[in-house]
Amino acid sequence: MAARARYFAKINELRSNGTLIFWQNETWRNQNEEKTFIWTDRDTGAGRLRQSTGKGMISSFSKMACDCFLSTWKRLAISALMGPSGFHASSIDIFECNEDHNMNSAHFLTWIDRTTSLLRKELGKISLLSFSLLFLGLEKGTKIILVIDNATWHSRLTNDTTPPKRAWRKEAVIRWLKSNNIVVPEKAVKAELLEIALDNLPPKKYQIDEAAKKYNVGILR
Template sequence: MGSKHFVMWVDRTSSLLRKQLGKREKIVLVIDNAPCHNRLTEDTMPPKRAWRKELITESLKRHRVSVPTKATKAELLELAFNNLPRKRYVVDEEAGKHDIDILRLPVKHCIFNPIELAWACMKNYVRDNNINFRLSDVRYLAEQWMTSLDAKPATAYLDHARNIENMFKKADSFAEQIGEEIVSEDEEVDSEEEEMFD
């Protein structure tokens, strides 16, 4: 799936969800960090290193950054990267038209995504039931699995992701607690060493 197709899907889906659930309902689309989900808007896209000096200069002027007259390409790029506007994504803009928020999952943390668990279960189902090894059978088995999915396993996928999230939160608080104890012990050792040398 390309970025253009995904943006069209988000626009269509957001529109349908908003019509179906009404204006007062809070709607959030959860997406991962696939490149097609993260295309930047034209005005927040950073300059490319392959650009000519003139293009980099134009980009800087569009962002109201003063450009030195005798700057090298490397200096212009450094200036551009130091003055980048806040990132805005095309997908967020499309969903925002329908008052829908986008929540991106953390990079490389697929365990927080219940869709990944469902995807793995579907692949196992297809692998276990595929006896003819034809692409049409794979599609049929995938559709069969998706239509048979009801609230119980779907809820289990969500609960599993919440449990993983809670486990990470406990580990973080434990690490913070241990870190604070280590810092306070280091401060005590430092003060004892200072007293020895005074």
């Protein structure tokens, strides 16, 4: 509840200072598949609705045959932004995927880099200093924020802030400690080294946040 309250407070702050807010989300579609109900345009009523045909429970054999047929279909993943004027068409990403992998960190990172660069070109350049001042409310300009959720592929940490894992060998944990300028006690066992590491974790930095920052675009979760 506290995190939600902070989120809405930040959204209200961004709206009040004229920030351009873009909302990002992903979905997927199977080839030839249609929904039995969809959203329609409130003003025009435009939209398509498939009428269901047939009633009752599907037989086990029919379900098995249907599942087998569906497995041969192509699946498309779709990533898009919704902004003040509707969908941001030039950044829509549609690509073929499979049932288990609709999106991954590497693909999303590439999309973020391309999209934030595109938004900055379309909406005007702004210096890094001005971008920092915008967040402090000390300067005017085109401030852009992308709102995303906490999906795993949105939350990949940078290499320098990724914490050590319990599956790591002791030597790897020692290297992590030294790379973060943390004293390594002599004769400490791996469990003790992990405790030291977890007590001295650096602030989290996300790969997509760093990619967006290159173009002075912010990320809000």
